[in-house]
Amino acid sequence: MIAHNSKSKNARYGMLVDIDRCTGCGACMIACAVENNVPPAAPTANERTGITPMRVVRYEHAGRTAFVPMMCQQCEEETPCVAVCPQNAVELDPATGIVGQIPQRCLGCRYCMAACPYHARYFNWADPAWPAGMEKALNPAVAPRMRGVVEKCNFCHGRWHEAKELAVANNETGPVAYTPACVEACPSRAITFGDLNDASSQVNELARQQGAFRLLDSIGTEPKVYYHSRRDWVQAAAGNSKETHRG
């Protein structure tokens, strides 16, 4: 599903994460939380109840470690979460290929969380709360989500909106170029983002190179997030979720 020689009218935004470059610093996680107004941990939060739309998972194999940034894999037509949502609160945007989550429609049934094979969805168990005064430092472009709804990575849709508005103001048409927060923040330049439909884009080129793969590719969800590693054991683990991991 990667374009080879054409530039489509619609974008299919995708990402490639070079696992060999990731040092597990966590800058992408923090940048994501700052950009998308994800609050700090509630007093009762833990690994299972915390909200980390971008989560770096530490993966161990025979005493060796790899860090794998995990986010919504932005599945294609067979998107499990879209299929199971009774509220139409999850939609695949044909203009961008981004799987969007609409909190106002979400009733909190969490079917989508159960359906997601990548465990990339998080539930707001508590009202979003920041230490006193810190709400003044929230990103004005993104509304905080309320208790009782599911959330996930949307490739920084707020940034896409800003880029789109700017393009419209400049009378530009077609897909717009923008950069999600995690990509901007990564100090080791491990994440590349762009339009997979654009054959000349860097992400398109990288996704076609040797060593690029998608997680659980065999189940046919057609994710738009690609990974890359030259290490065999990392590639082998991509389709195997039974290995021990911390993160």
Added chain:
Amino acid sequence: MAHLRRDFLIFTGGAGAGLALSPAPWRLIGDTALWSQNWSWIPKTPRGEISYKPTVCELCPAGCAVRARLAGTQPVSLWAAPQGGNTAPLCPAGLCGHHLAFHPSRLRTTWREGKPCAANAPVEAAAKAIASAQGAVAVLDLRPGRTASLLYRKHLAKLGGHYLTVTPTLGSTLQSIAETTQGPAVPAFDLDNTGVLLSIGTPVLEAWDAPGRMLNPSRKFRLWHAEALESATALAAERWFRIRPNSETAFAAGLVAAIDGDRATLRQAADLTGISESELTAAAHDLLKSNAVAVADTHPVLGPPARETLRAVACLNARLGAIGRKGGIIGRNETPLPKTWGPLALETSLDGVPDASLHFLFIDDATPGAPLPWKAIASKLAPGAVVVSASWSTNGLARQANYALPAISYLEGLHDVPTPPASASARFALSLPLVEPAAKAIEPVEWFGRLAGDEMKLADRLKERASAIYPGKRGEMHPASGEVVRVSTLKSAEEFWTAAMAGGRWQDDAEALTLKAGRTPQPPFHLESAATLELVPTAWMGADVSPLMTKLWVESSLKPRTQQVFLHPDTARRLALEHGARARITSSCGECSVEVALDAAVQPGVLQMAAGQAWFALCETRDGALRAEAKKVVRA
């Protein structure tokens, strides 16, 4: 006309059917959904015109260029700014630095023994203590190298006191080189021309220089790293020597022995480090051919390296010919100082102060959560000594000091950022105030200056310093946007100051000064074997970070929690512990209870735990470094 029951039913049914066909019920359902999910207590995002302002991050010595995004007057996010043709992304702490002003642990009023008191109480106590101290006065500066640090030294010269640091201004490796060289040149790493940077336990990619610069795939030098833990630096290094814990001295000594052909020391080093003799020999010869330089520096969270390690690394650098060589350790000029500021008190290590000798200590706790156990300070205090700490957080040394002063935090004040150790040329850059300081917050150096009779503001002193840089007409001003400007083209010192206040960074371009290798330390070095159960600290979520860092420490286990110990499954089996069990660890200094987590990536025989209060309770200072050995580990 009579109204029958049938009419009533027809009316009710018709009304119901009509209502169902109208938009009212559907609108009501929609609105109910919105009302039920948009409570008044859900925080509202700030409103205001979006603008961008440049500044410099002052949270660590790297001094990354920052582009702050503001909504109205409030910074809402911080991103890396391109400067000098290079965009170096920020570290996680830098990305959320704008939250620090709202930290729940913010110290908002003056404290006496942990309780609020009048703002003039510490002034009176300090003045009385200084008057009776007869020179036994000191300032402990936890972020040396700033203009504020120089002002402390100026004031202390007047008071006859000591200027103390834990991490030397130059960094540990360069300080050890500076002690052996002569002349005005300040040692500096010339990384732009280095072939191989050999890091010995130094967090080169994590907290040494701007992470974006160090992690940049197009950087010129190759990185070799020696460390017991699989840190981020170890993972990203071209070559990682997985040495045994606390065998850094043996590793450096082994490389020296390989160059010298000292077979006995080489064998001993191989035994202690776990790196074979042949590998050490091959590495040493590769380094000799690669324009290499070695570094062993203080970890901002874990503490300084042992003095013997620094001696061995200084000797290794001399053997590699790195001292005074292009691509090694070269001499650079200092950022100029106003002539009227001298004389300055000498910089002394906290370790170097005699025990029970200080009657008044002022702590500039600019980095609350630094790797400094209170016992290391307490041993230097005379009975009845007065300790005043200035910090923006209640989590640092504020709890132990007699008085704690609420200091301004990042983005609240005008500060300069010191030249980082990895910079081959002197710098001057300003971290600008983007938000109003908290009520009652003070500038620590101004507070201390008043005790020495100096009423001048830090901002004025910074301007004085900029005025001292300008007359040399050296170097370039790297503006936040636009082209680099040569200082010689600026018309006045005022113009230079205006450019600095607009987010510009001055970078010296003077020729490297001659740095002559002096009398460097020589072998033999004291080599110590690792303990049977060595406790090794890893970075922890210190007090000086945004509450959002819970993403890394609480809401995921990317980083180890402070109350957790990681050990190899074989070690756990030997100690009869399993994953999730509680264990009580006893060292020669104390004990603590922690949760056990198994991790095959940890070396056998090593107990890896996050630094923090549990670690501080167990460790002691040995040869200048924090170290702990587990005497007993039992199930709690």
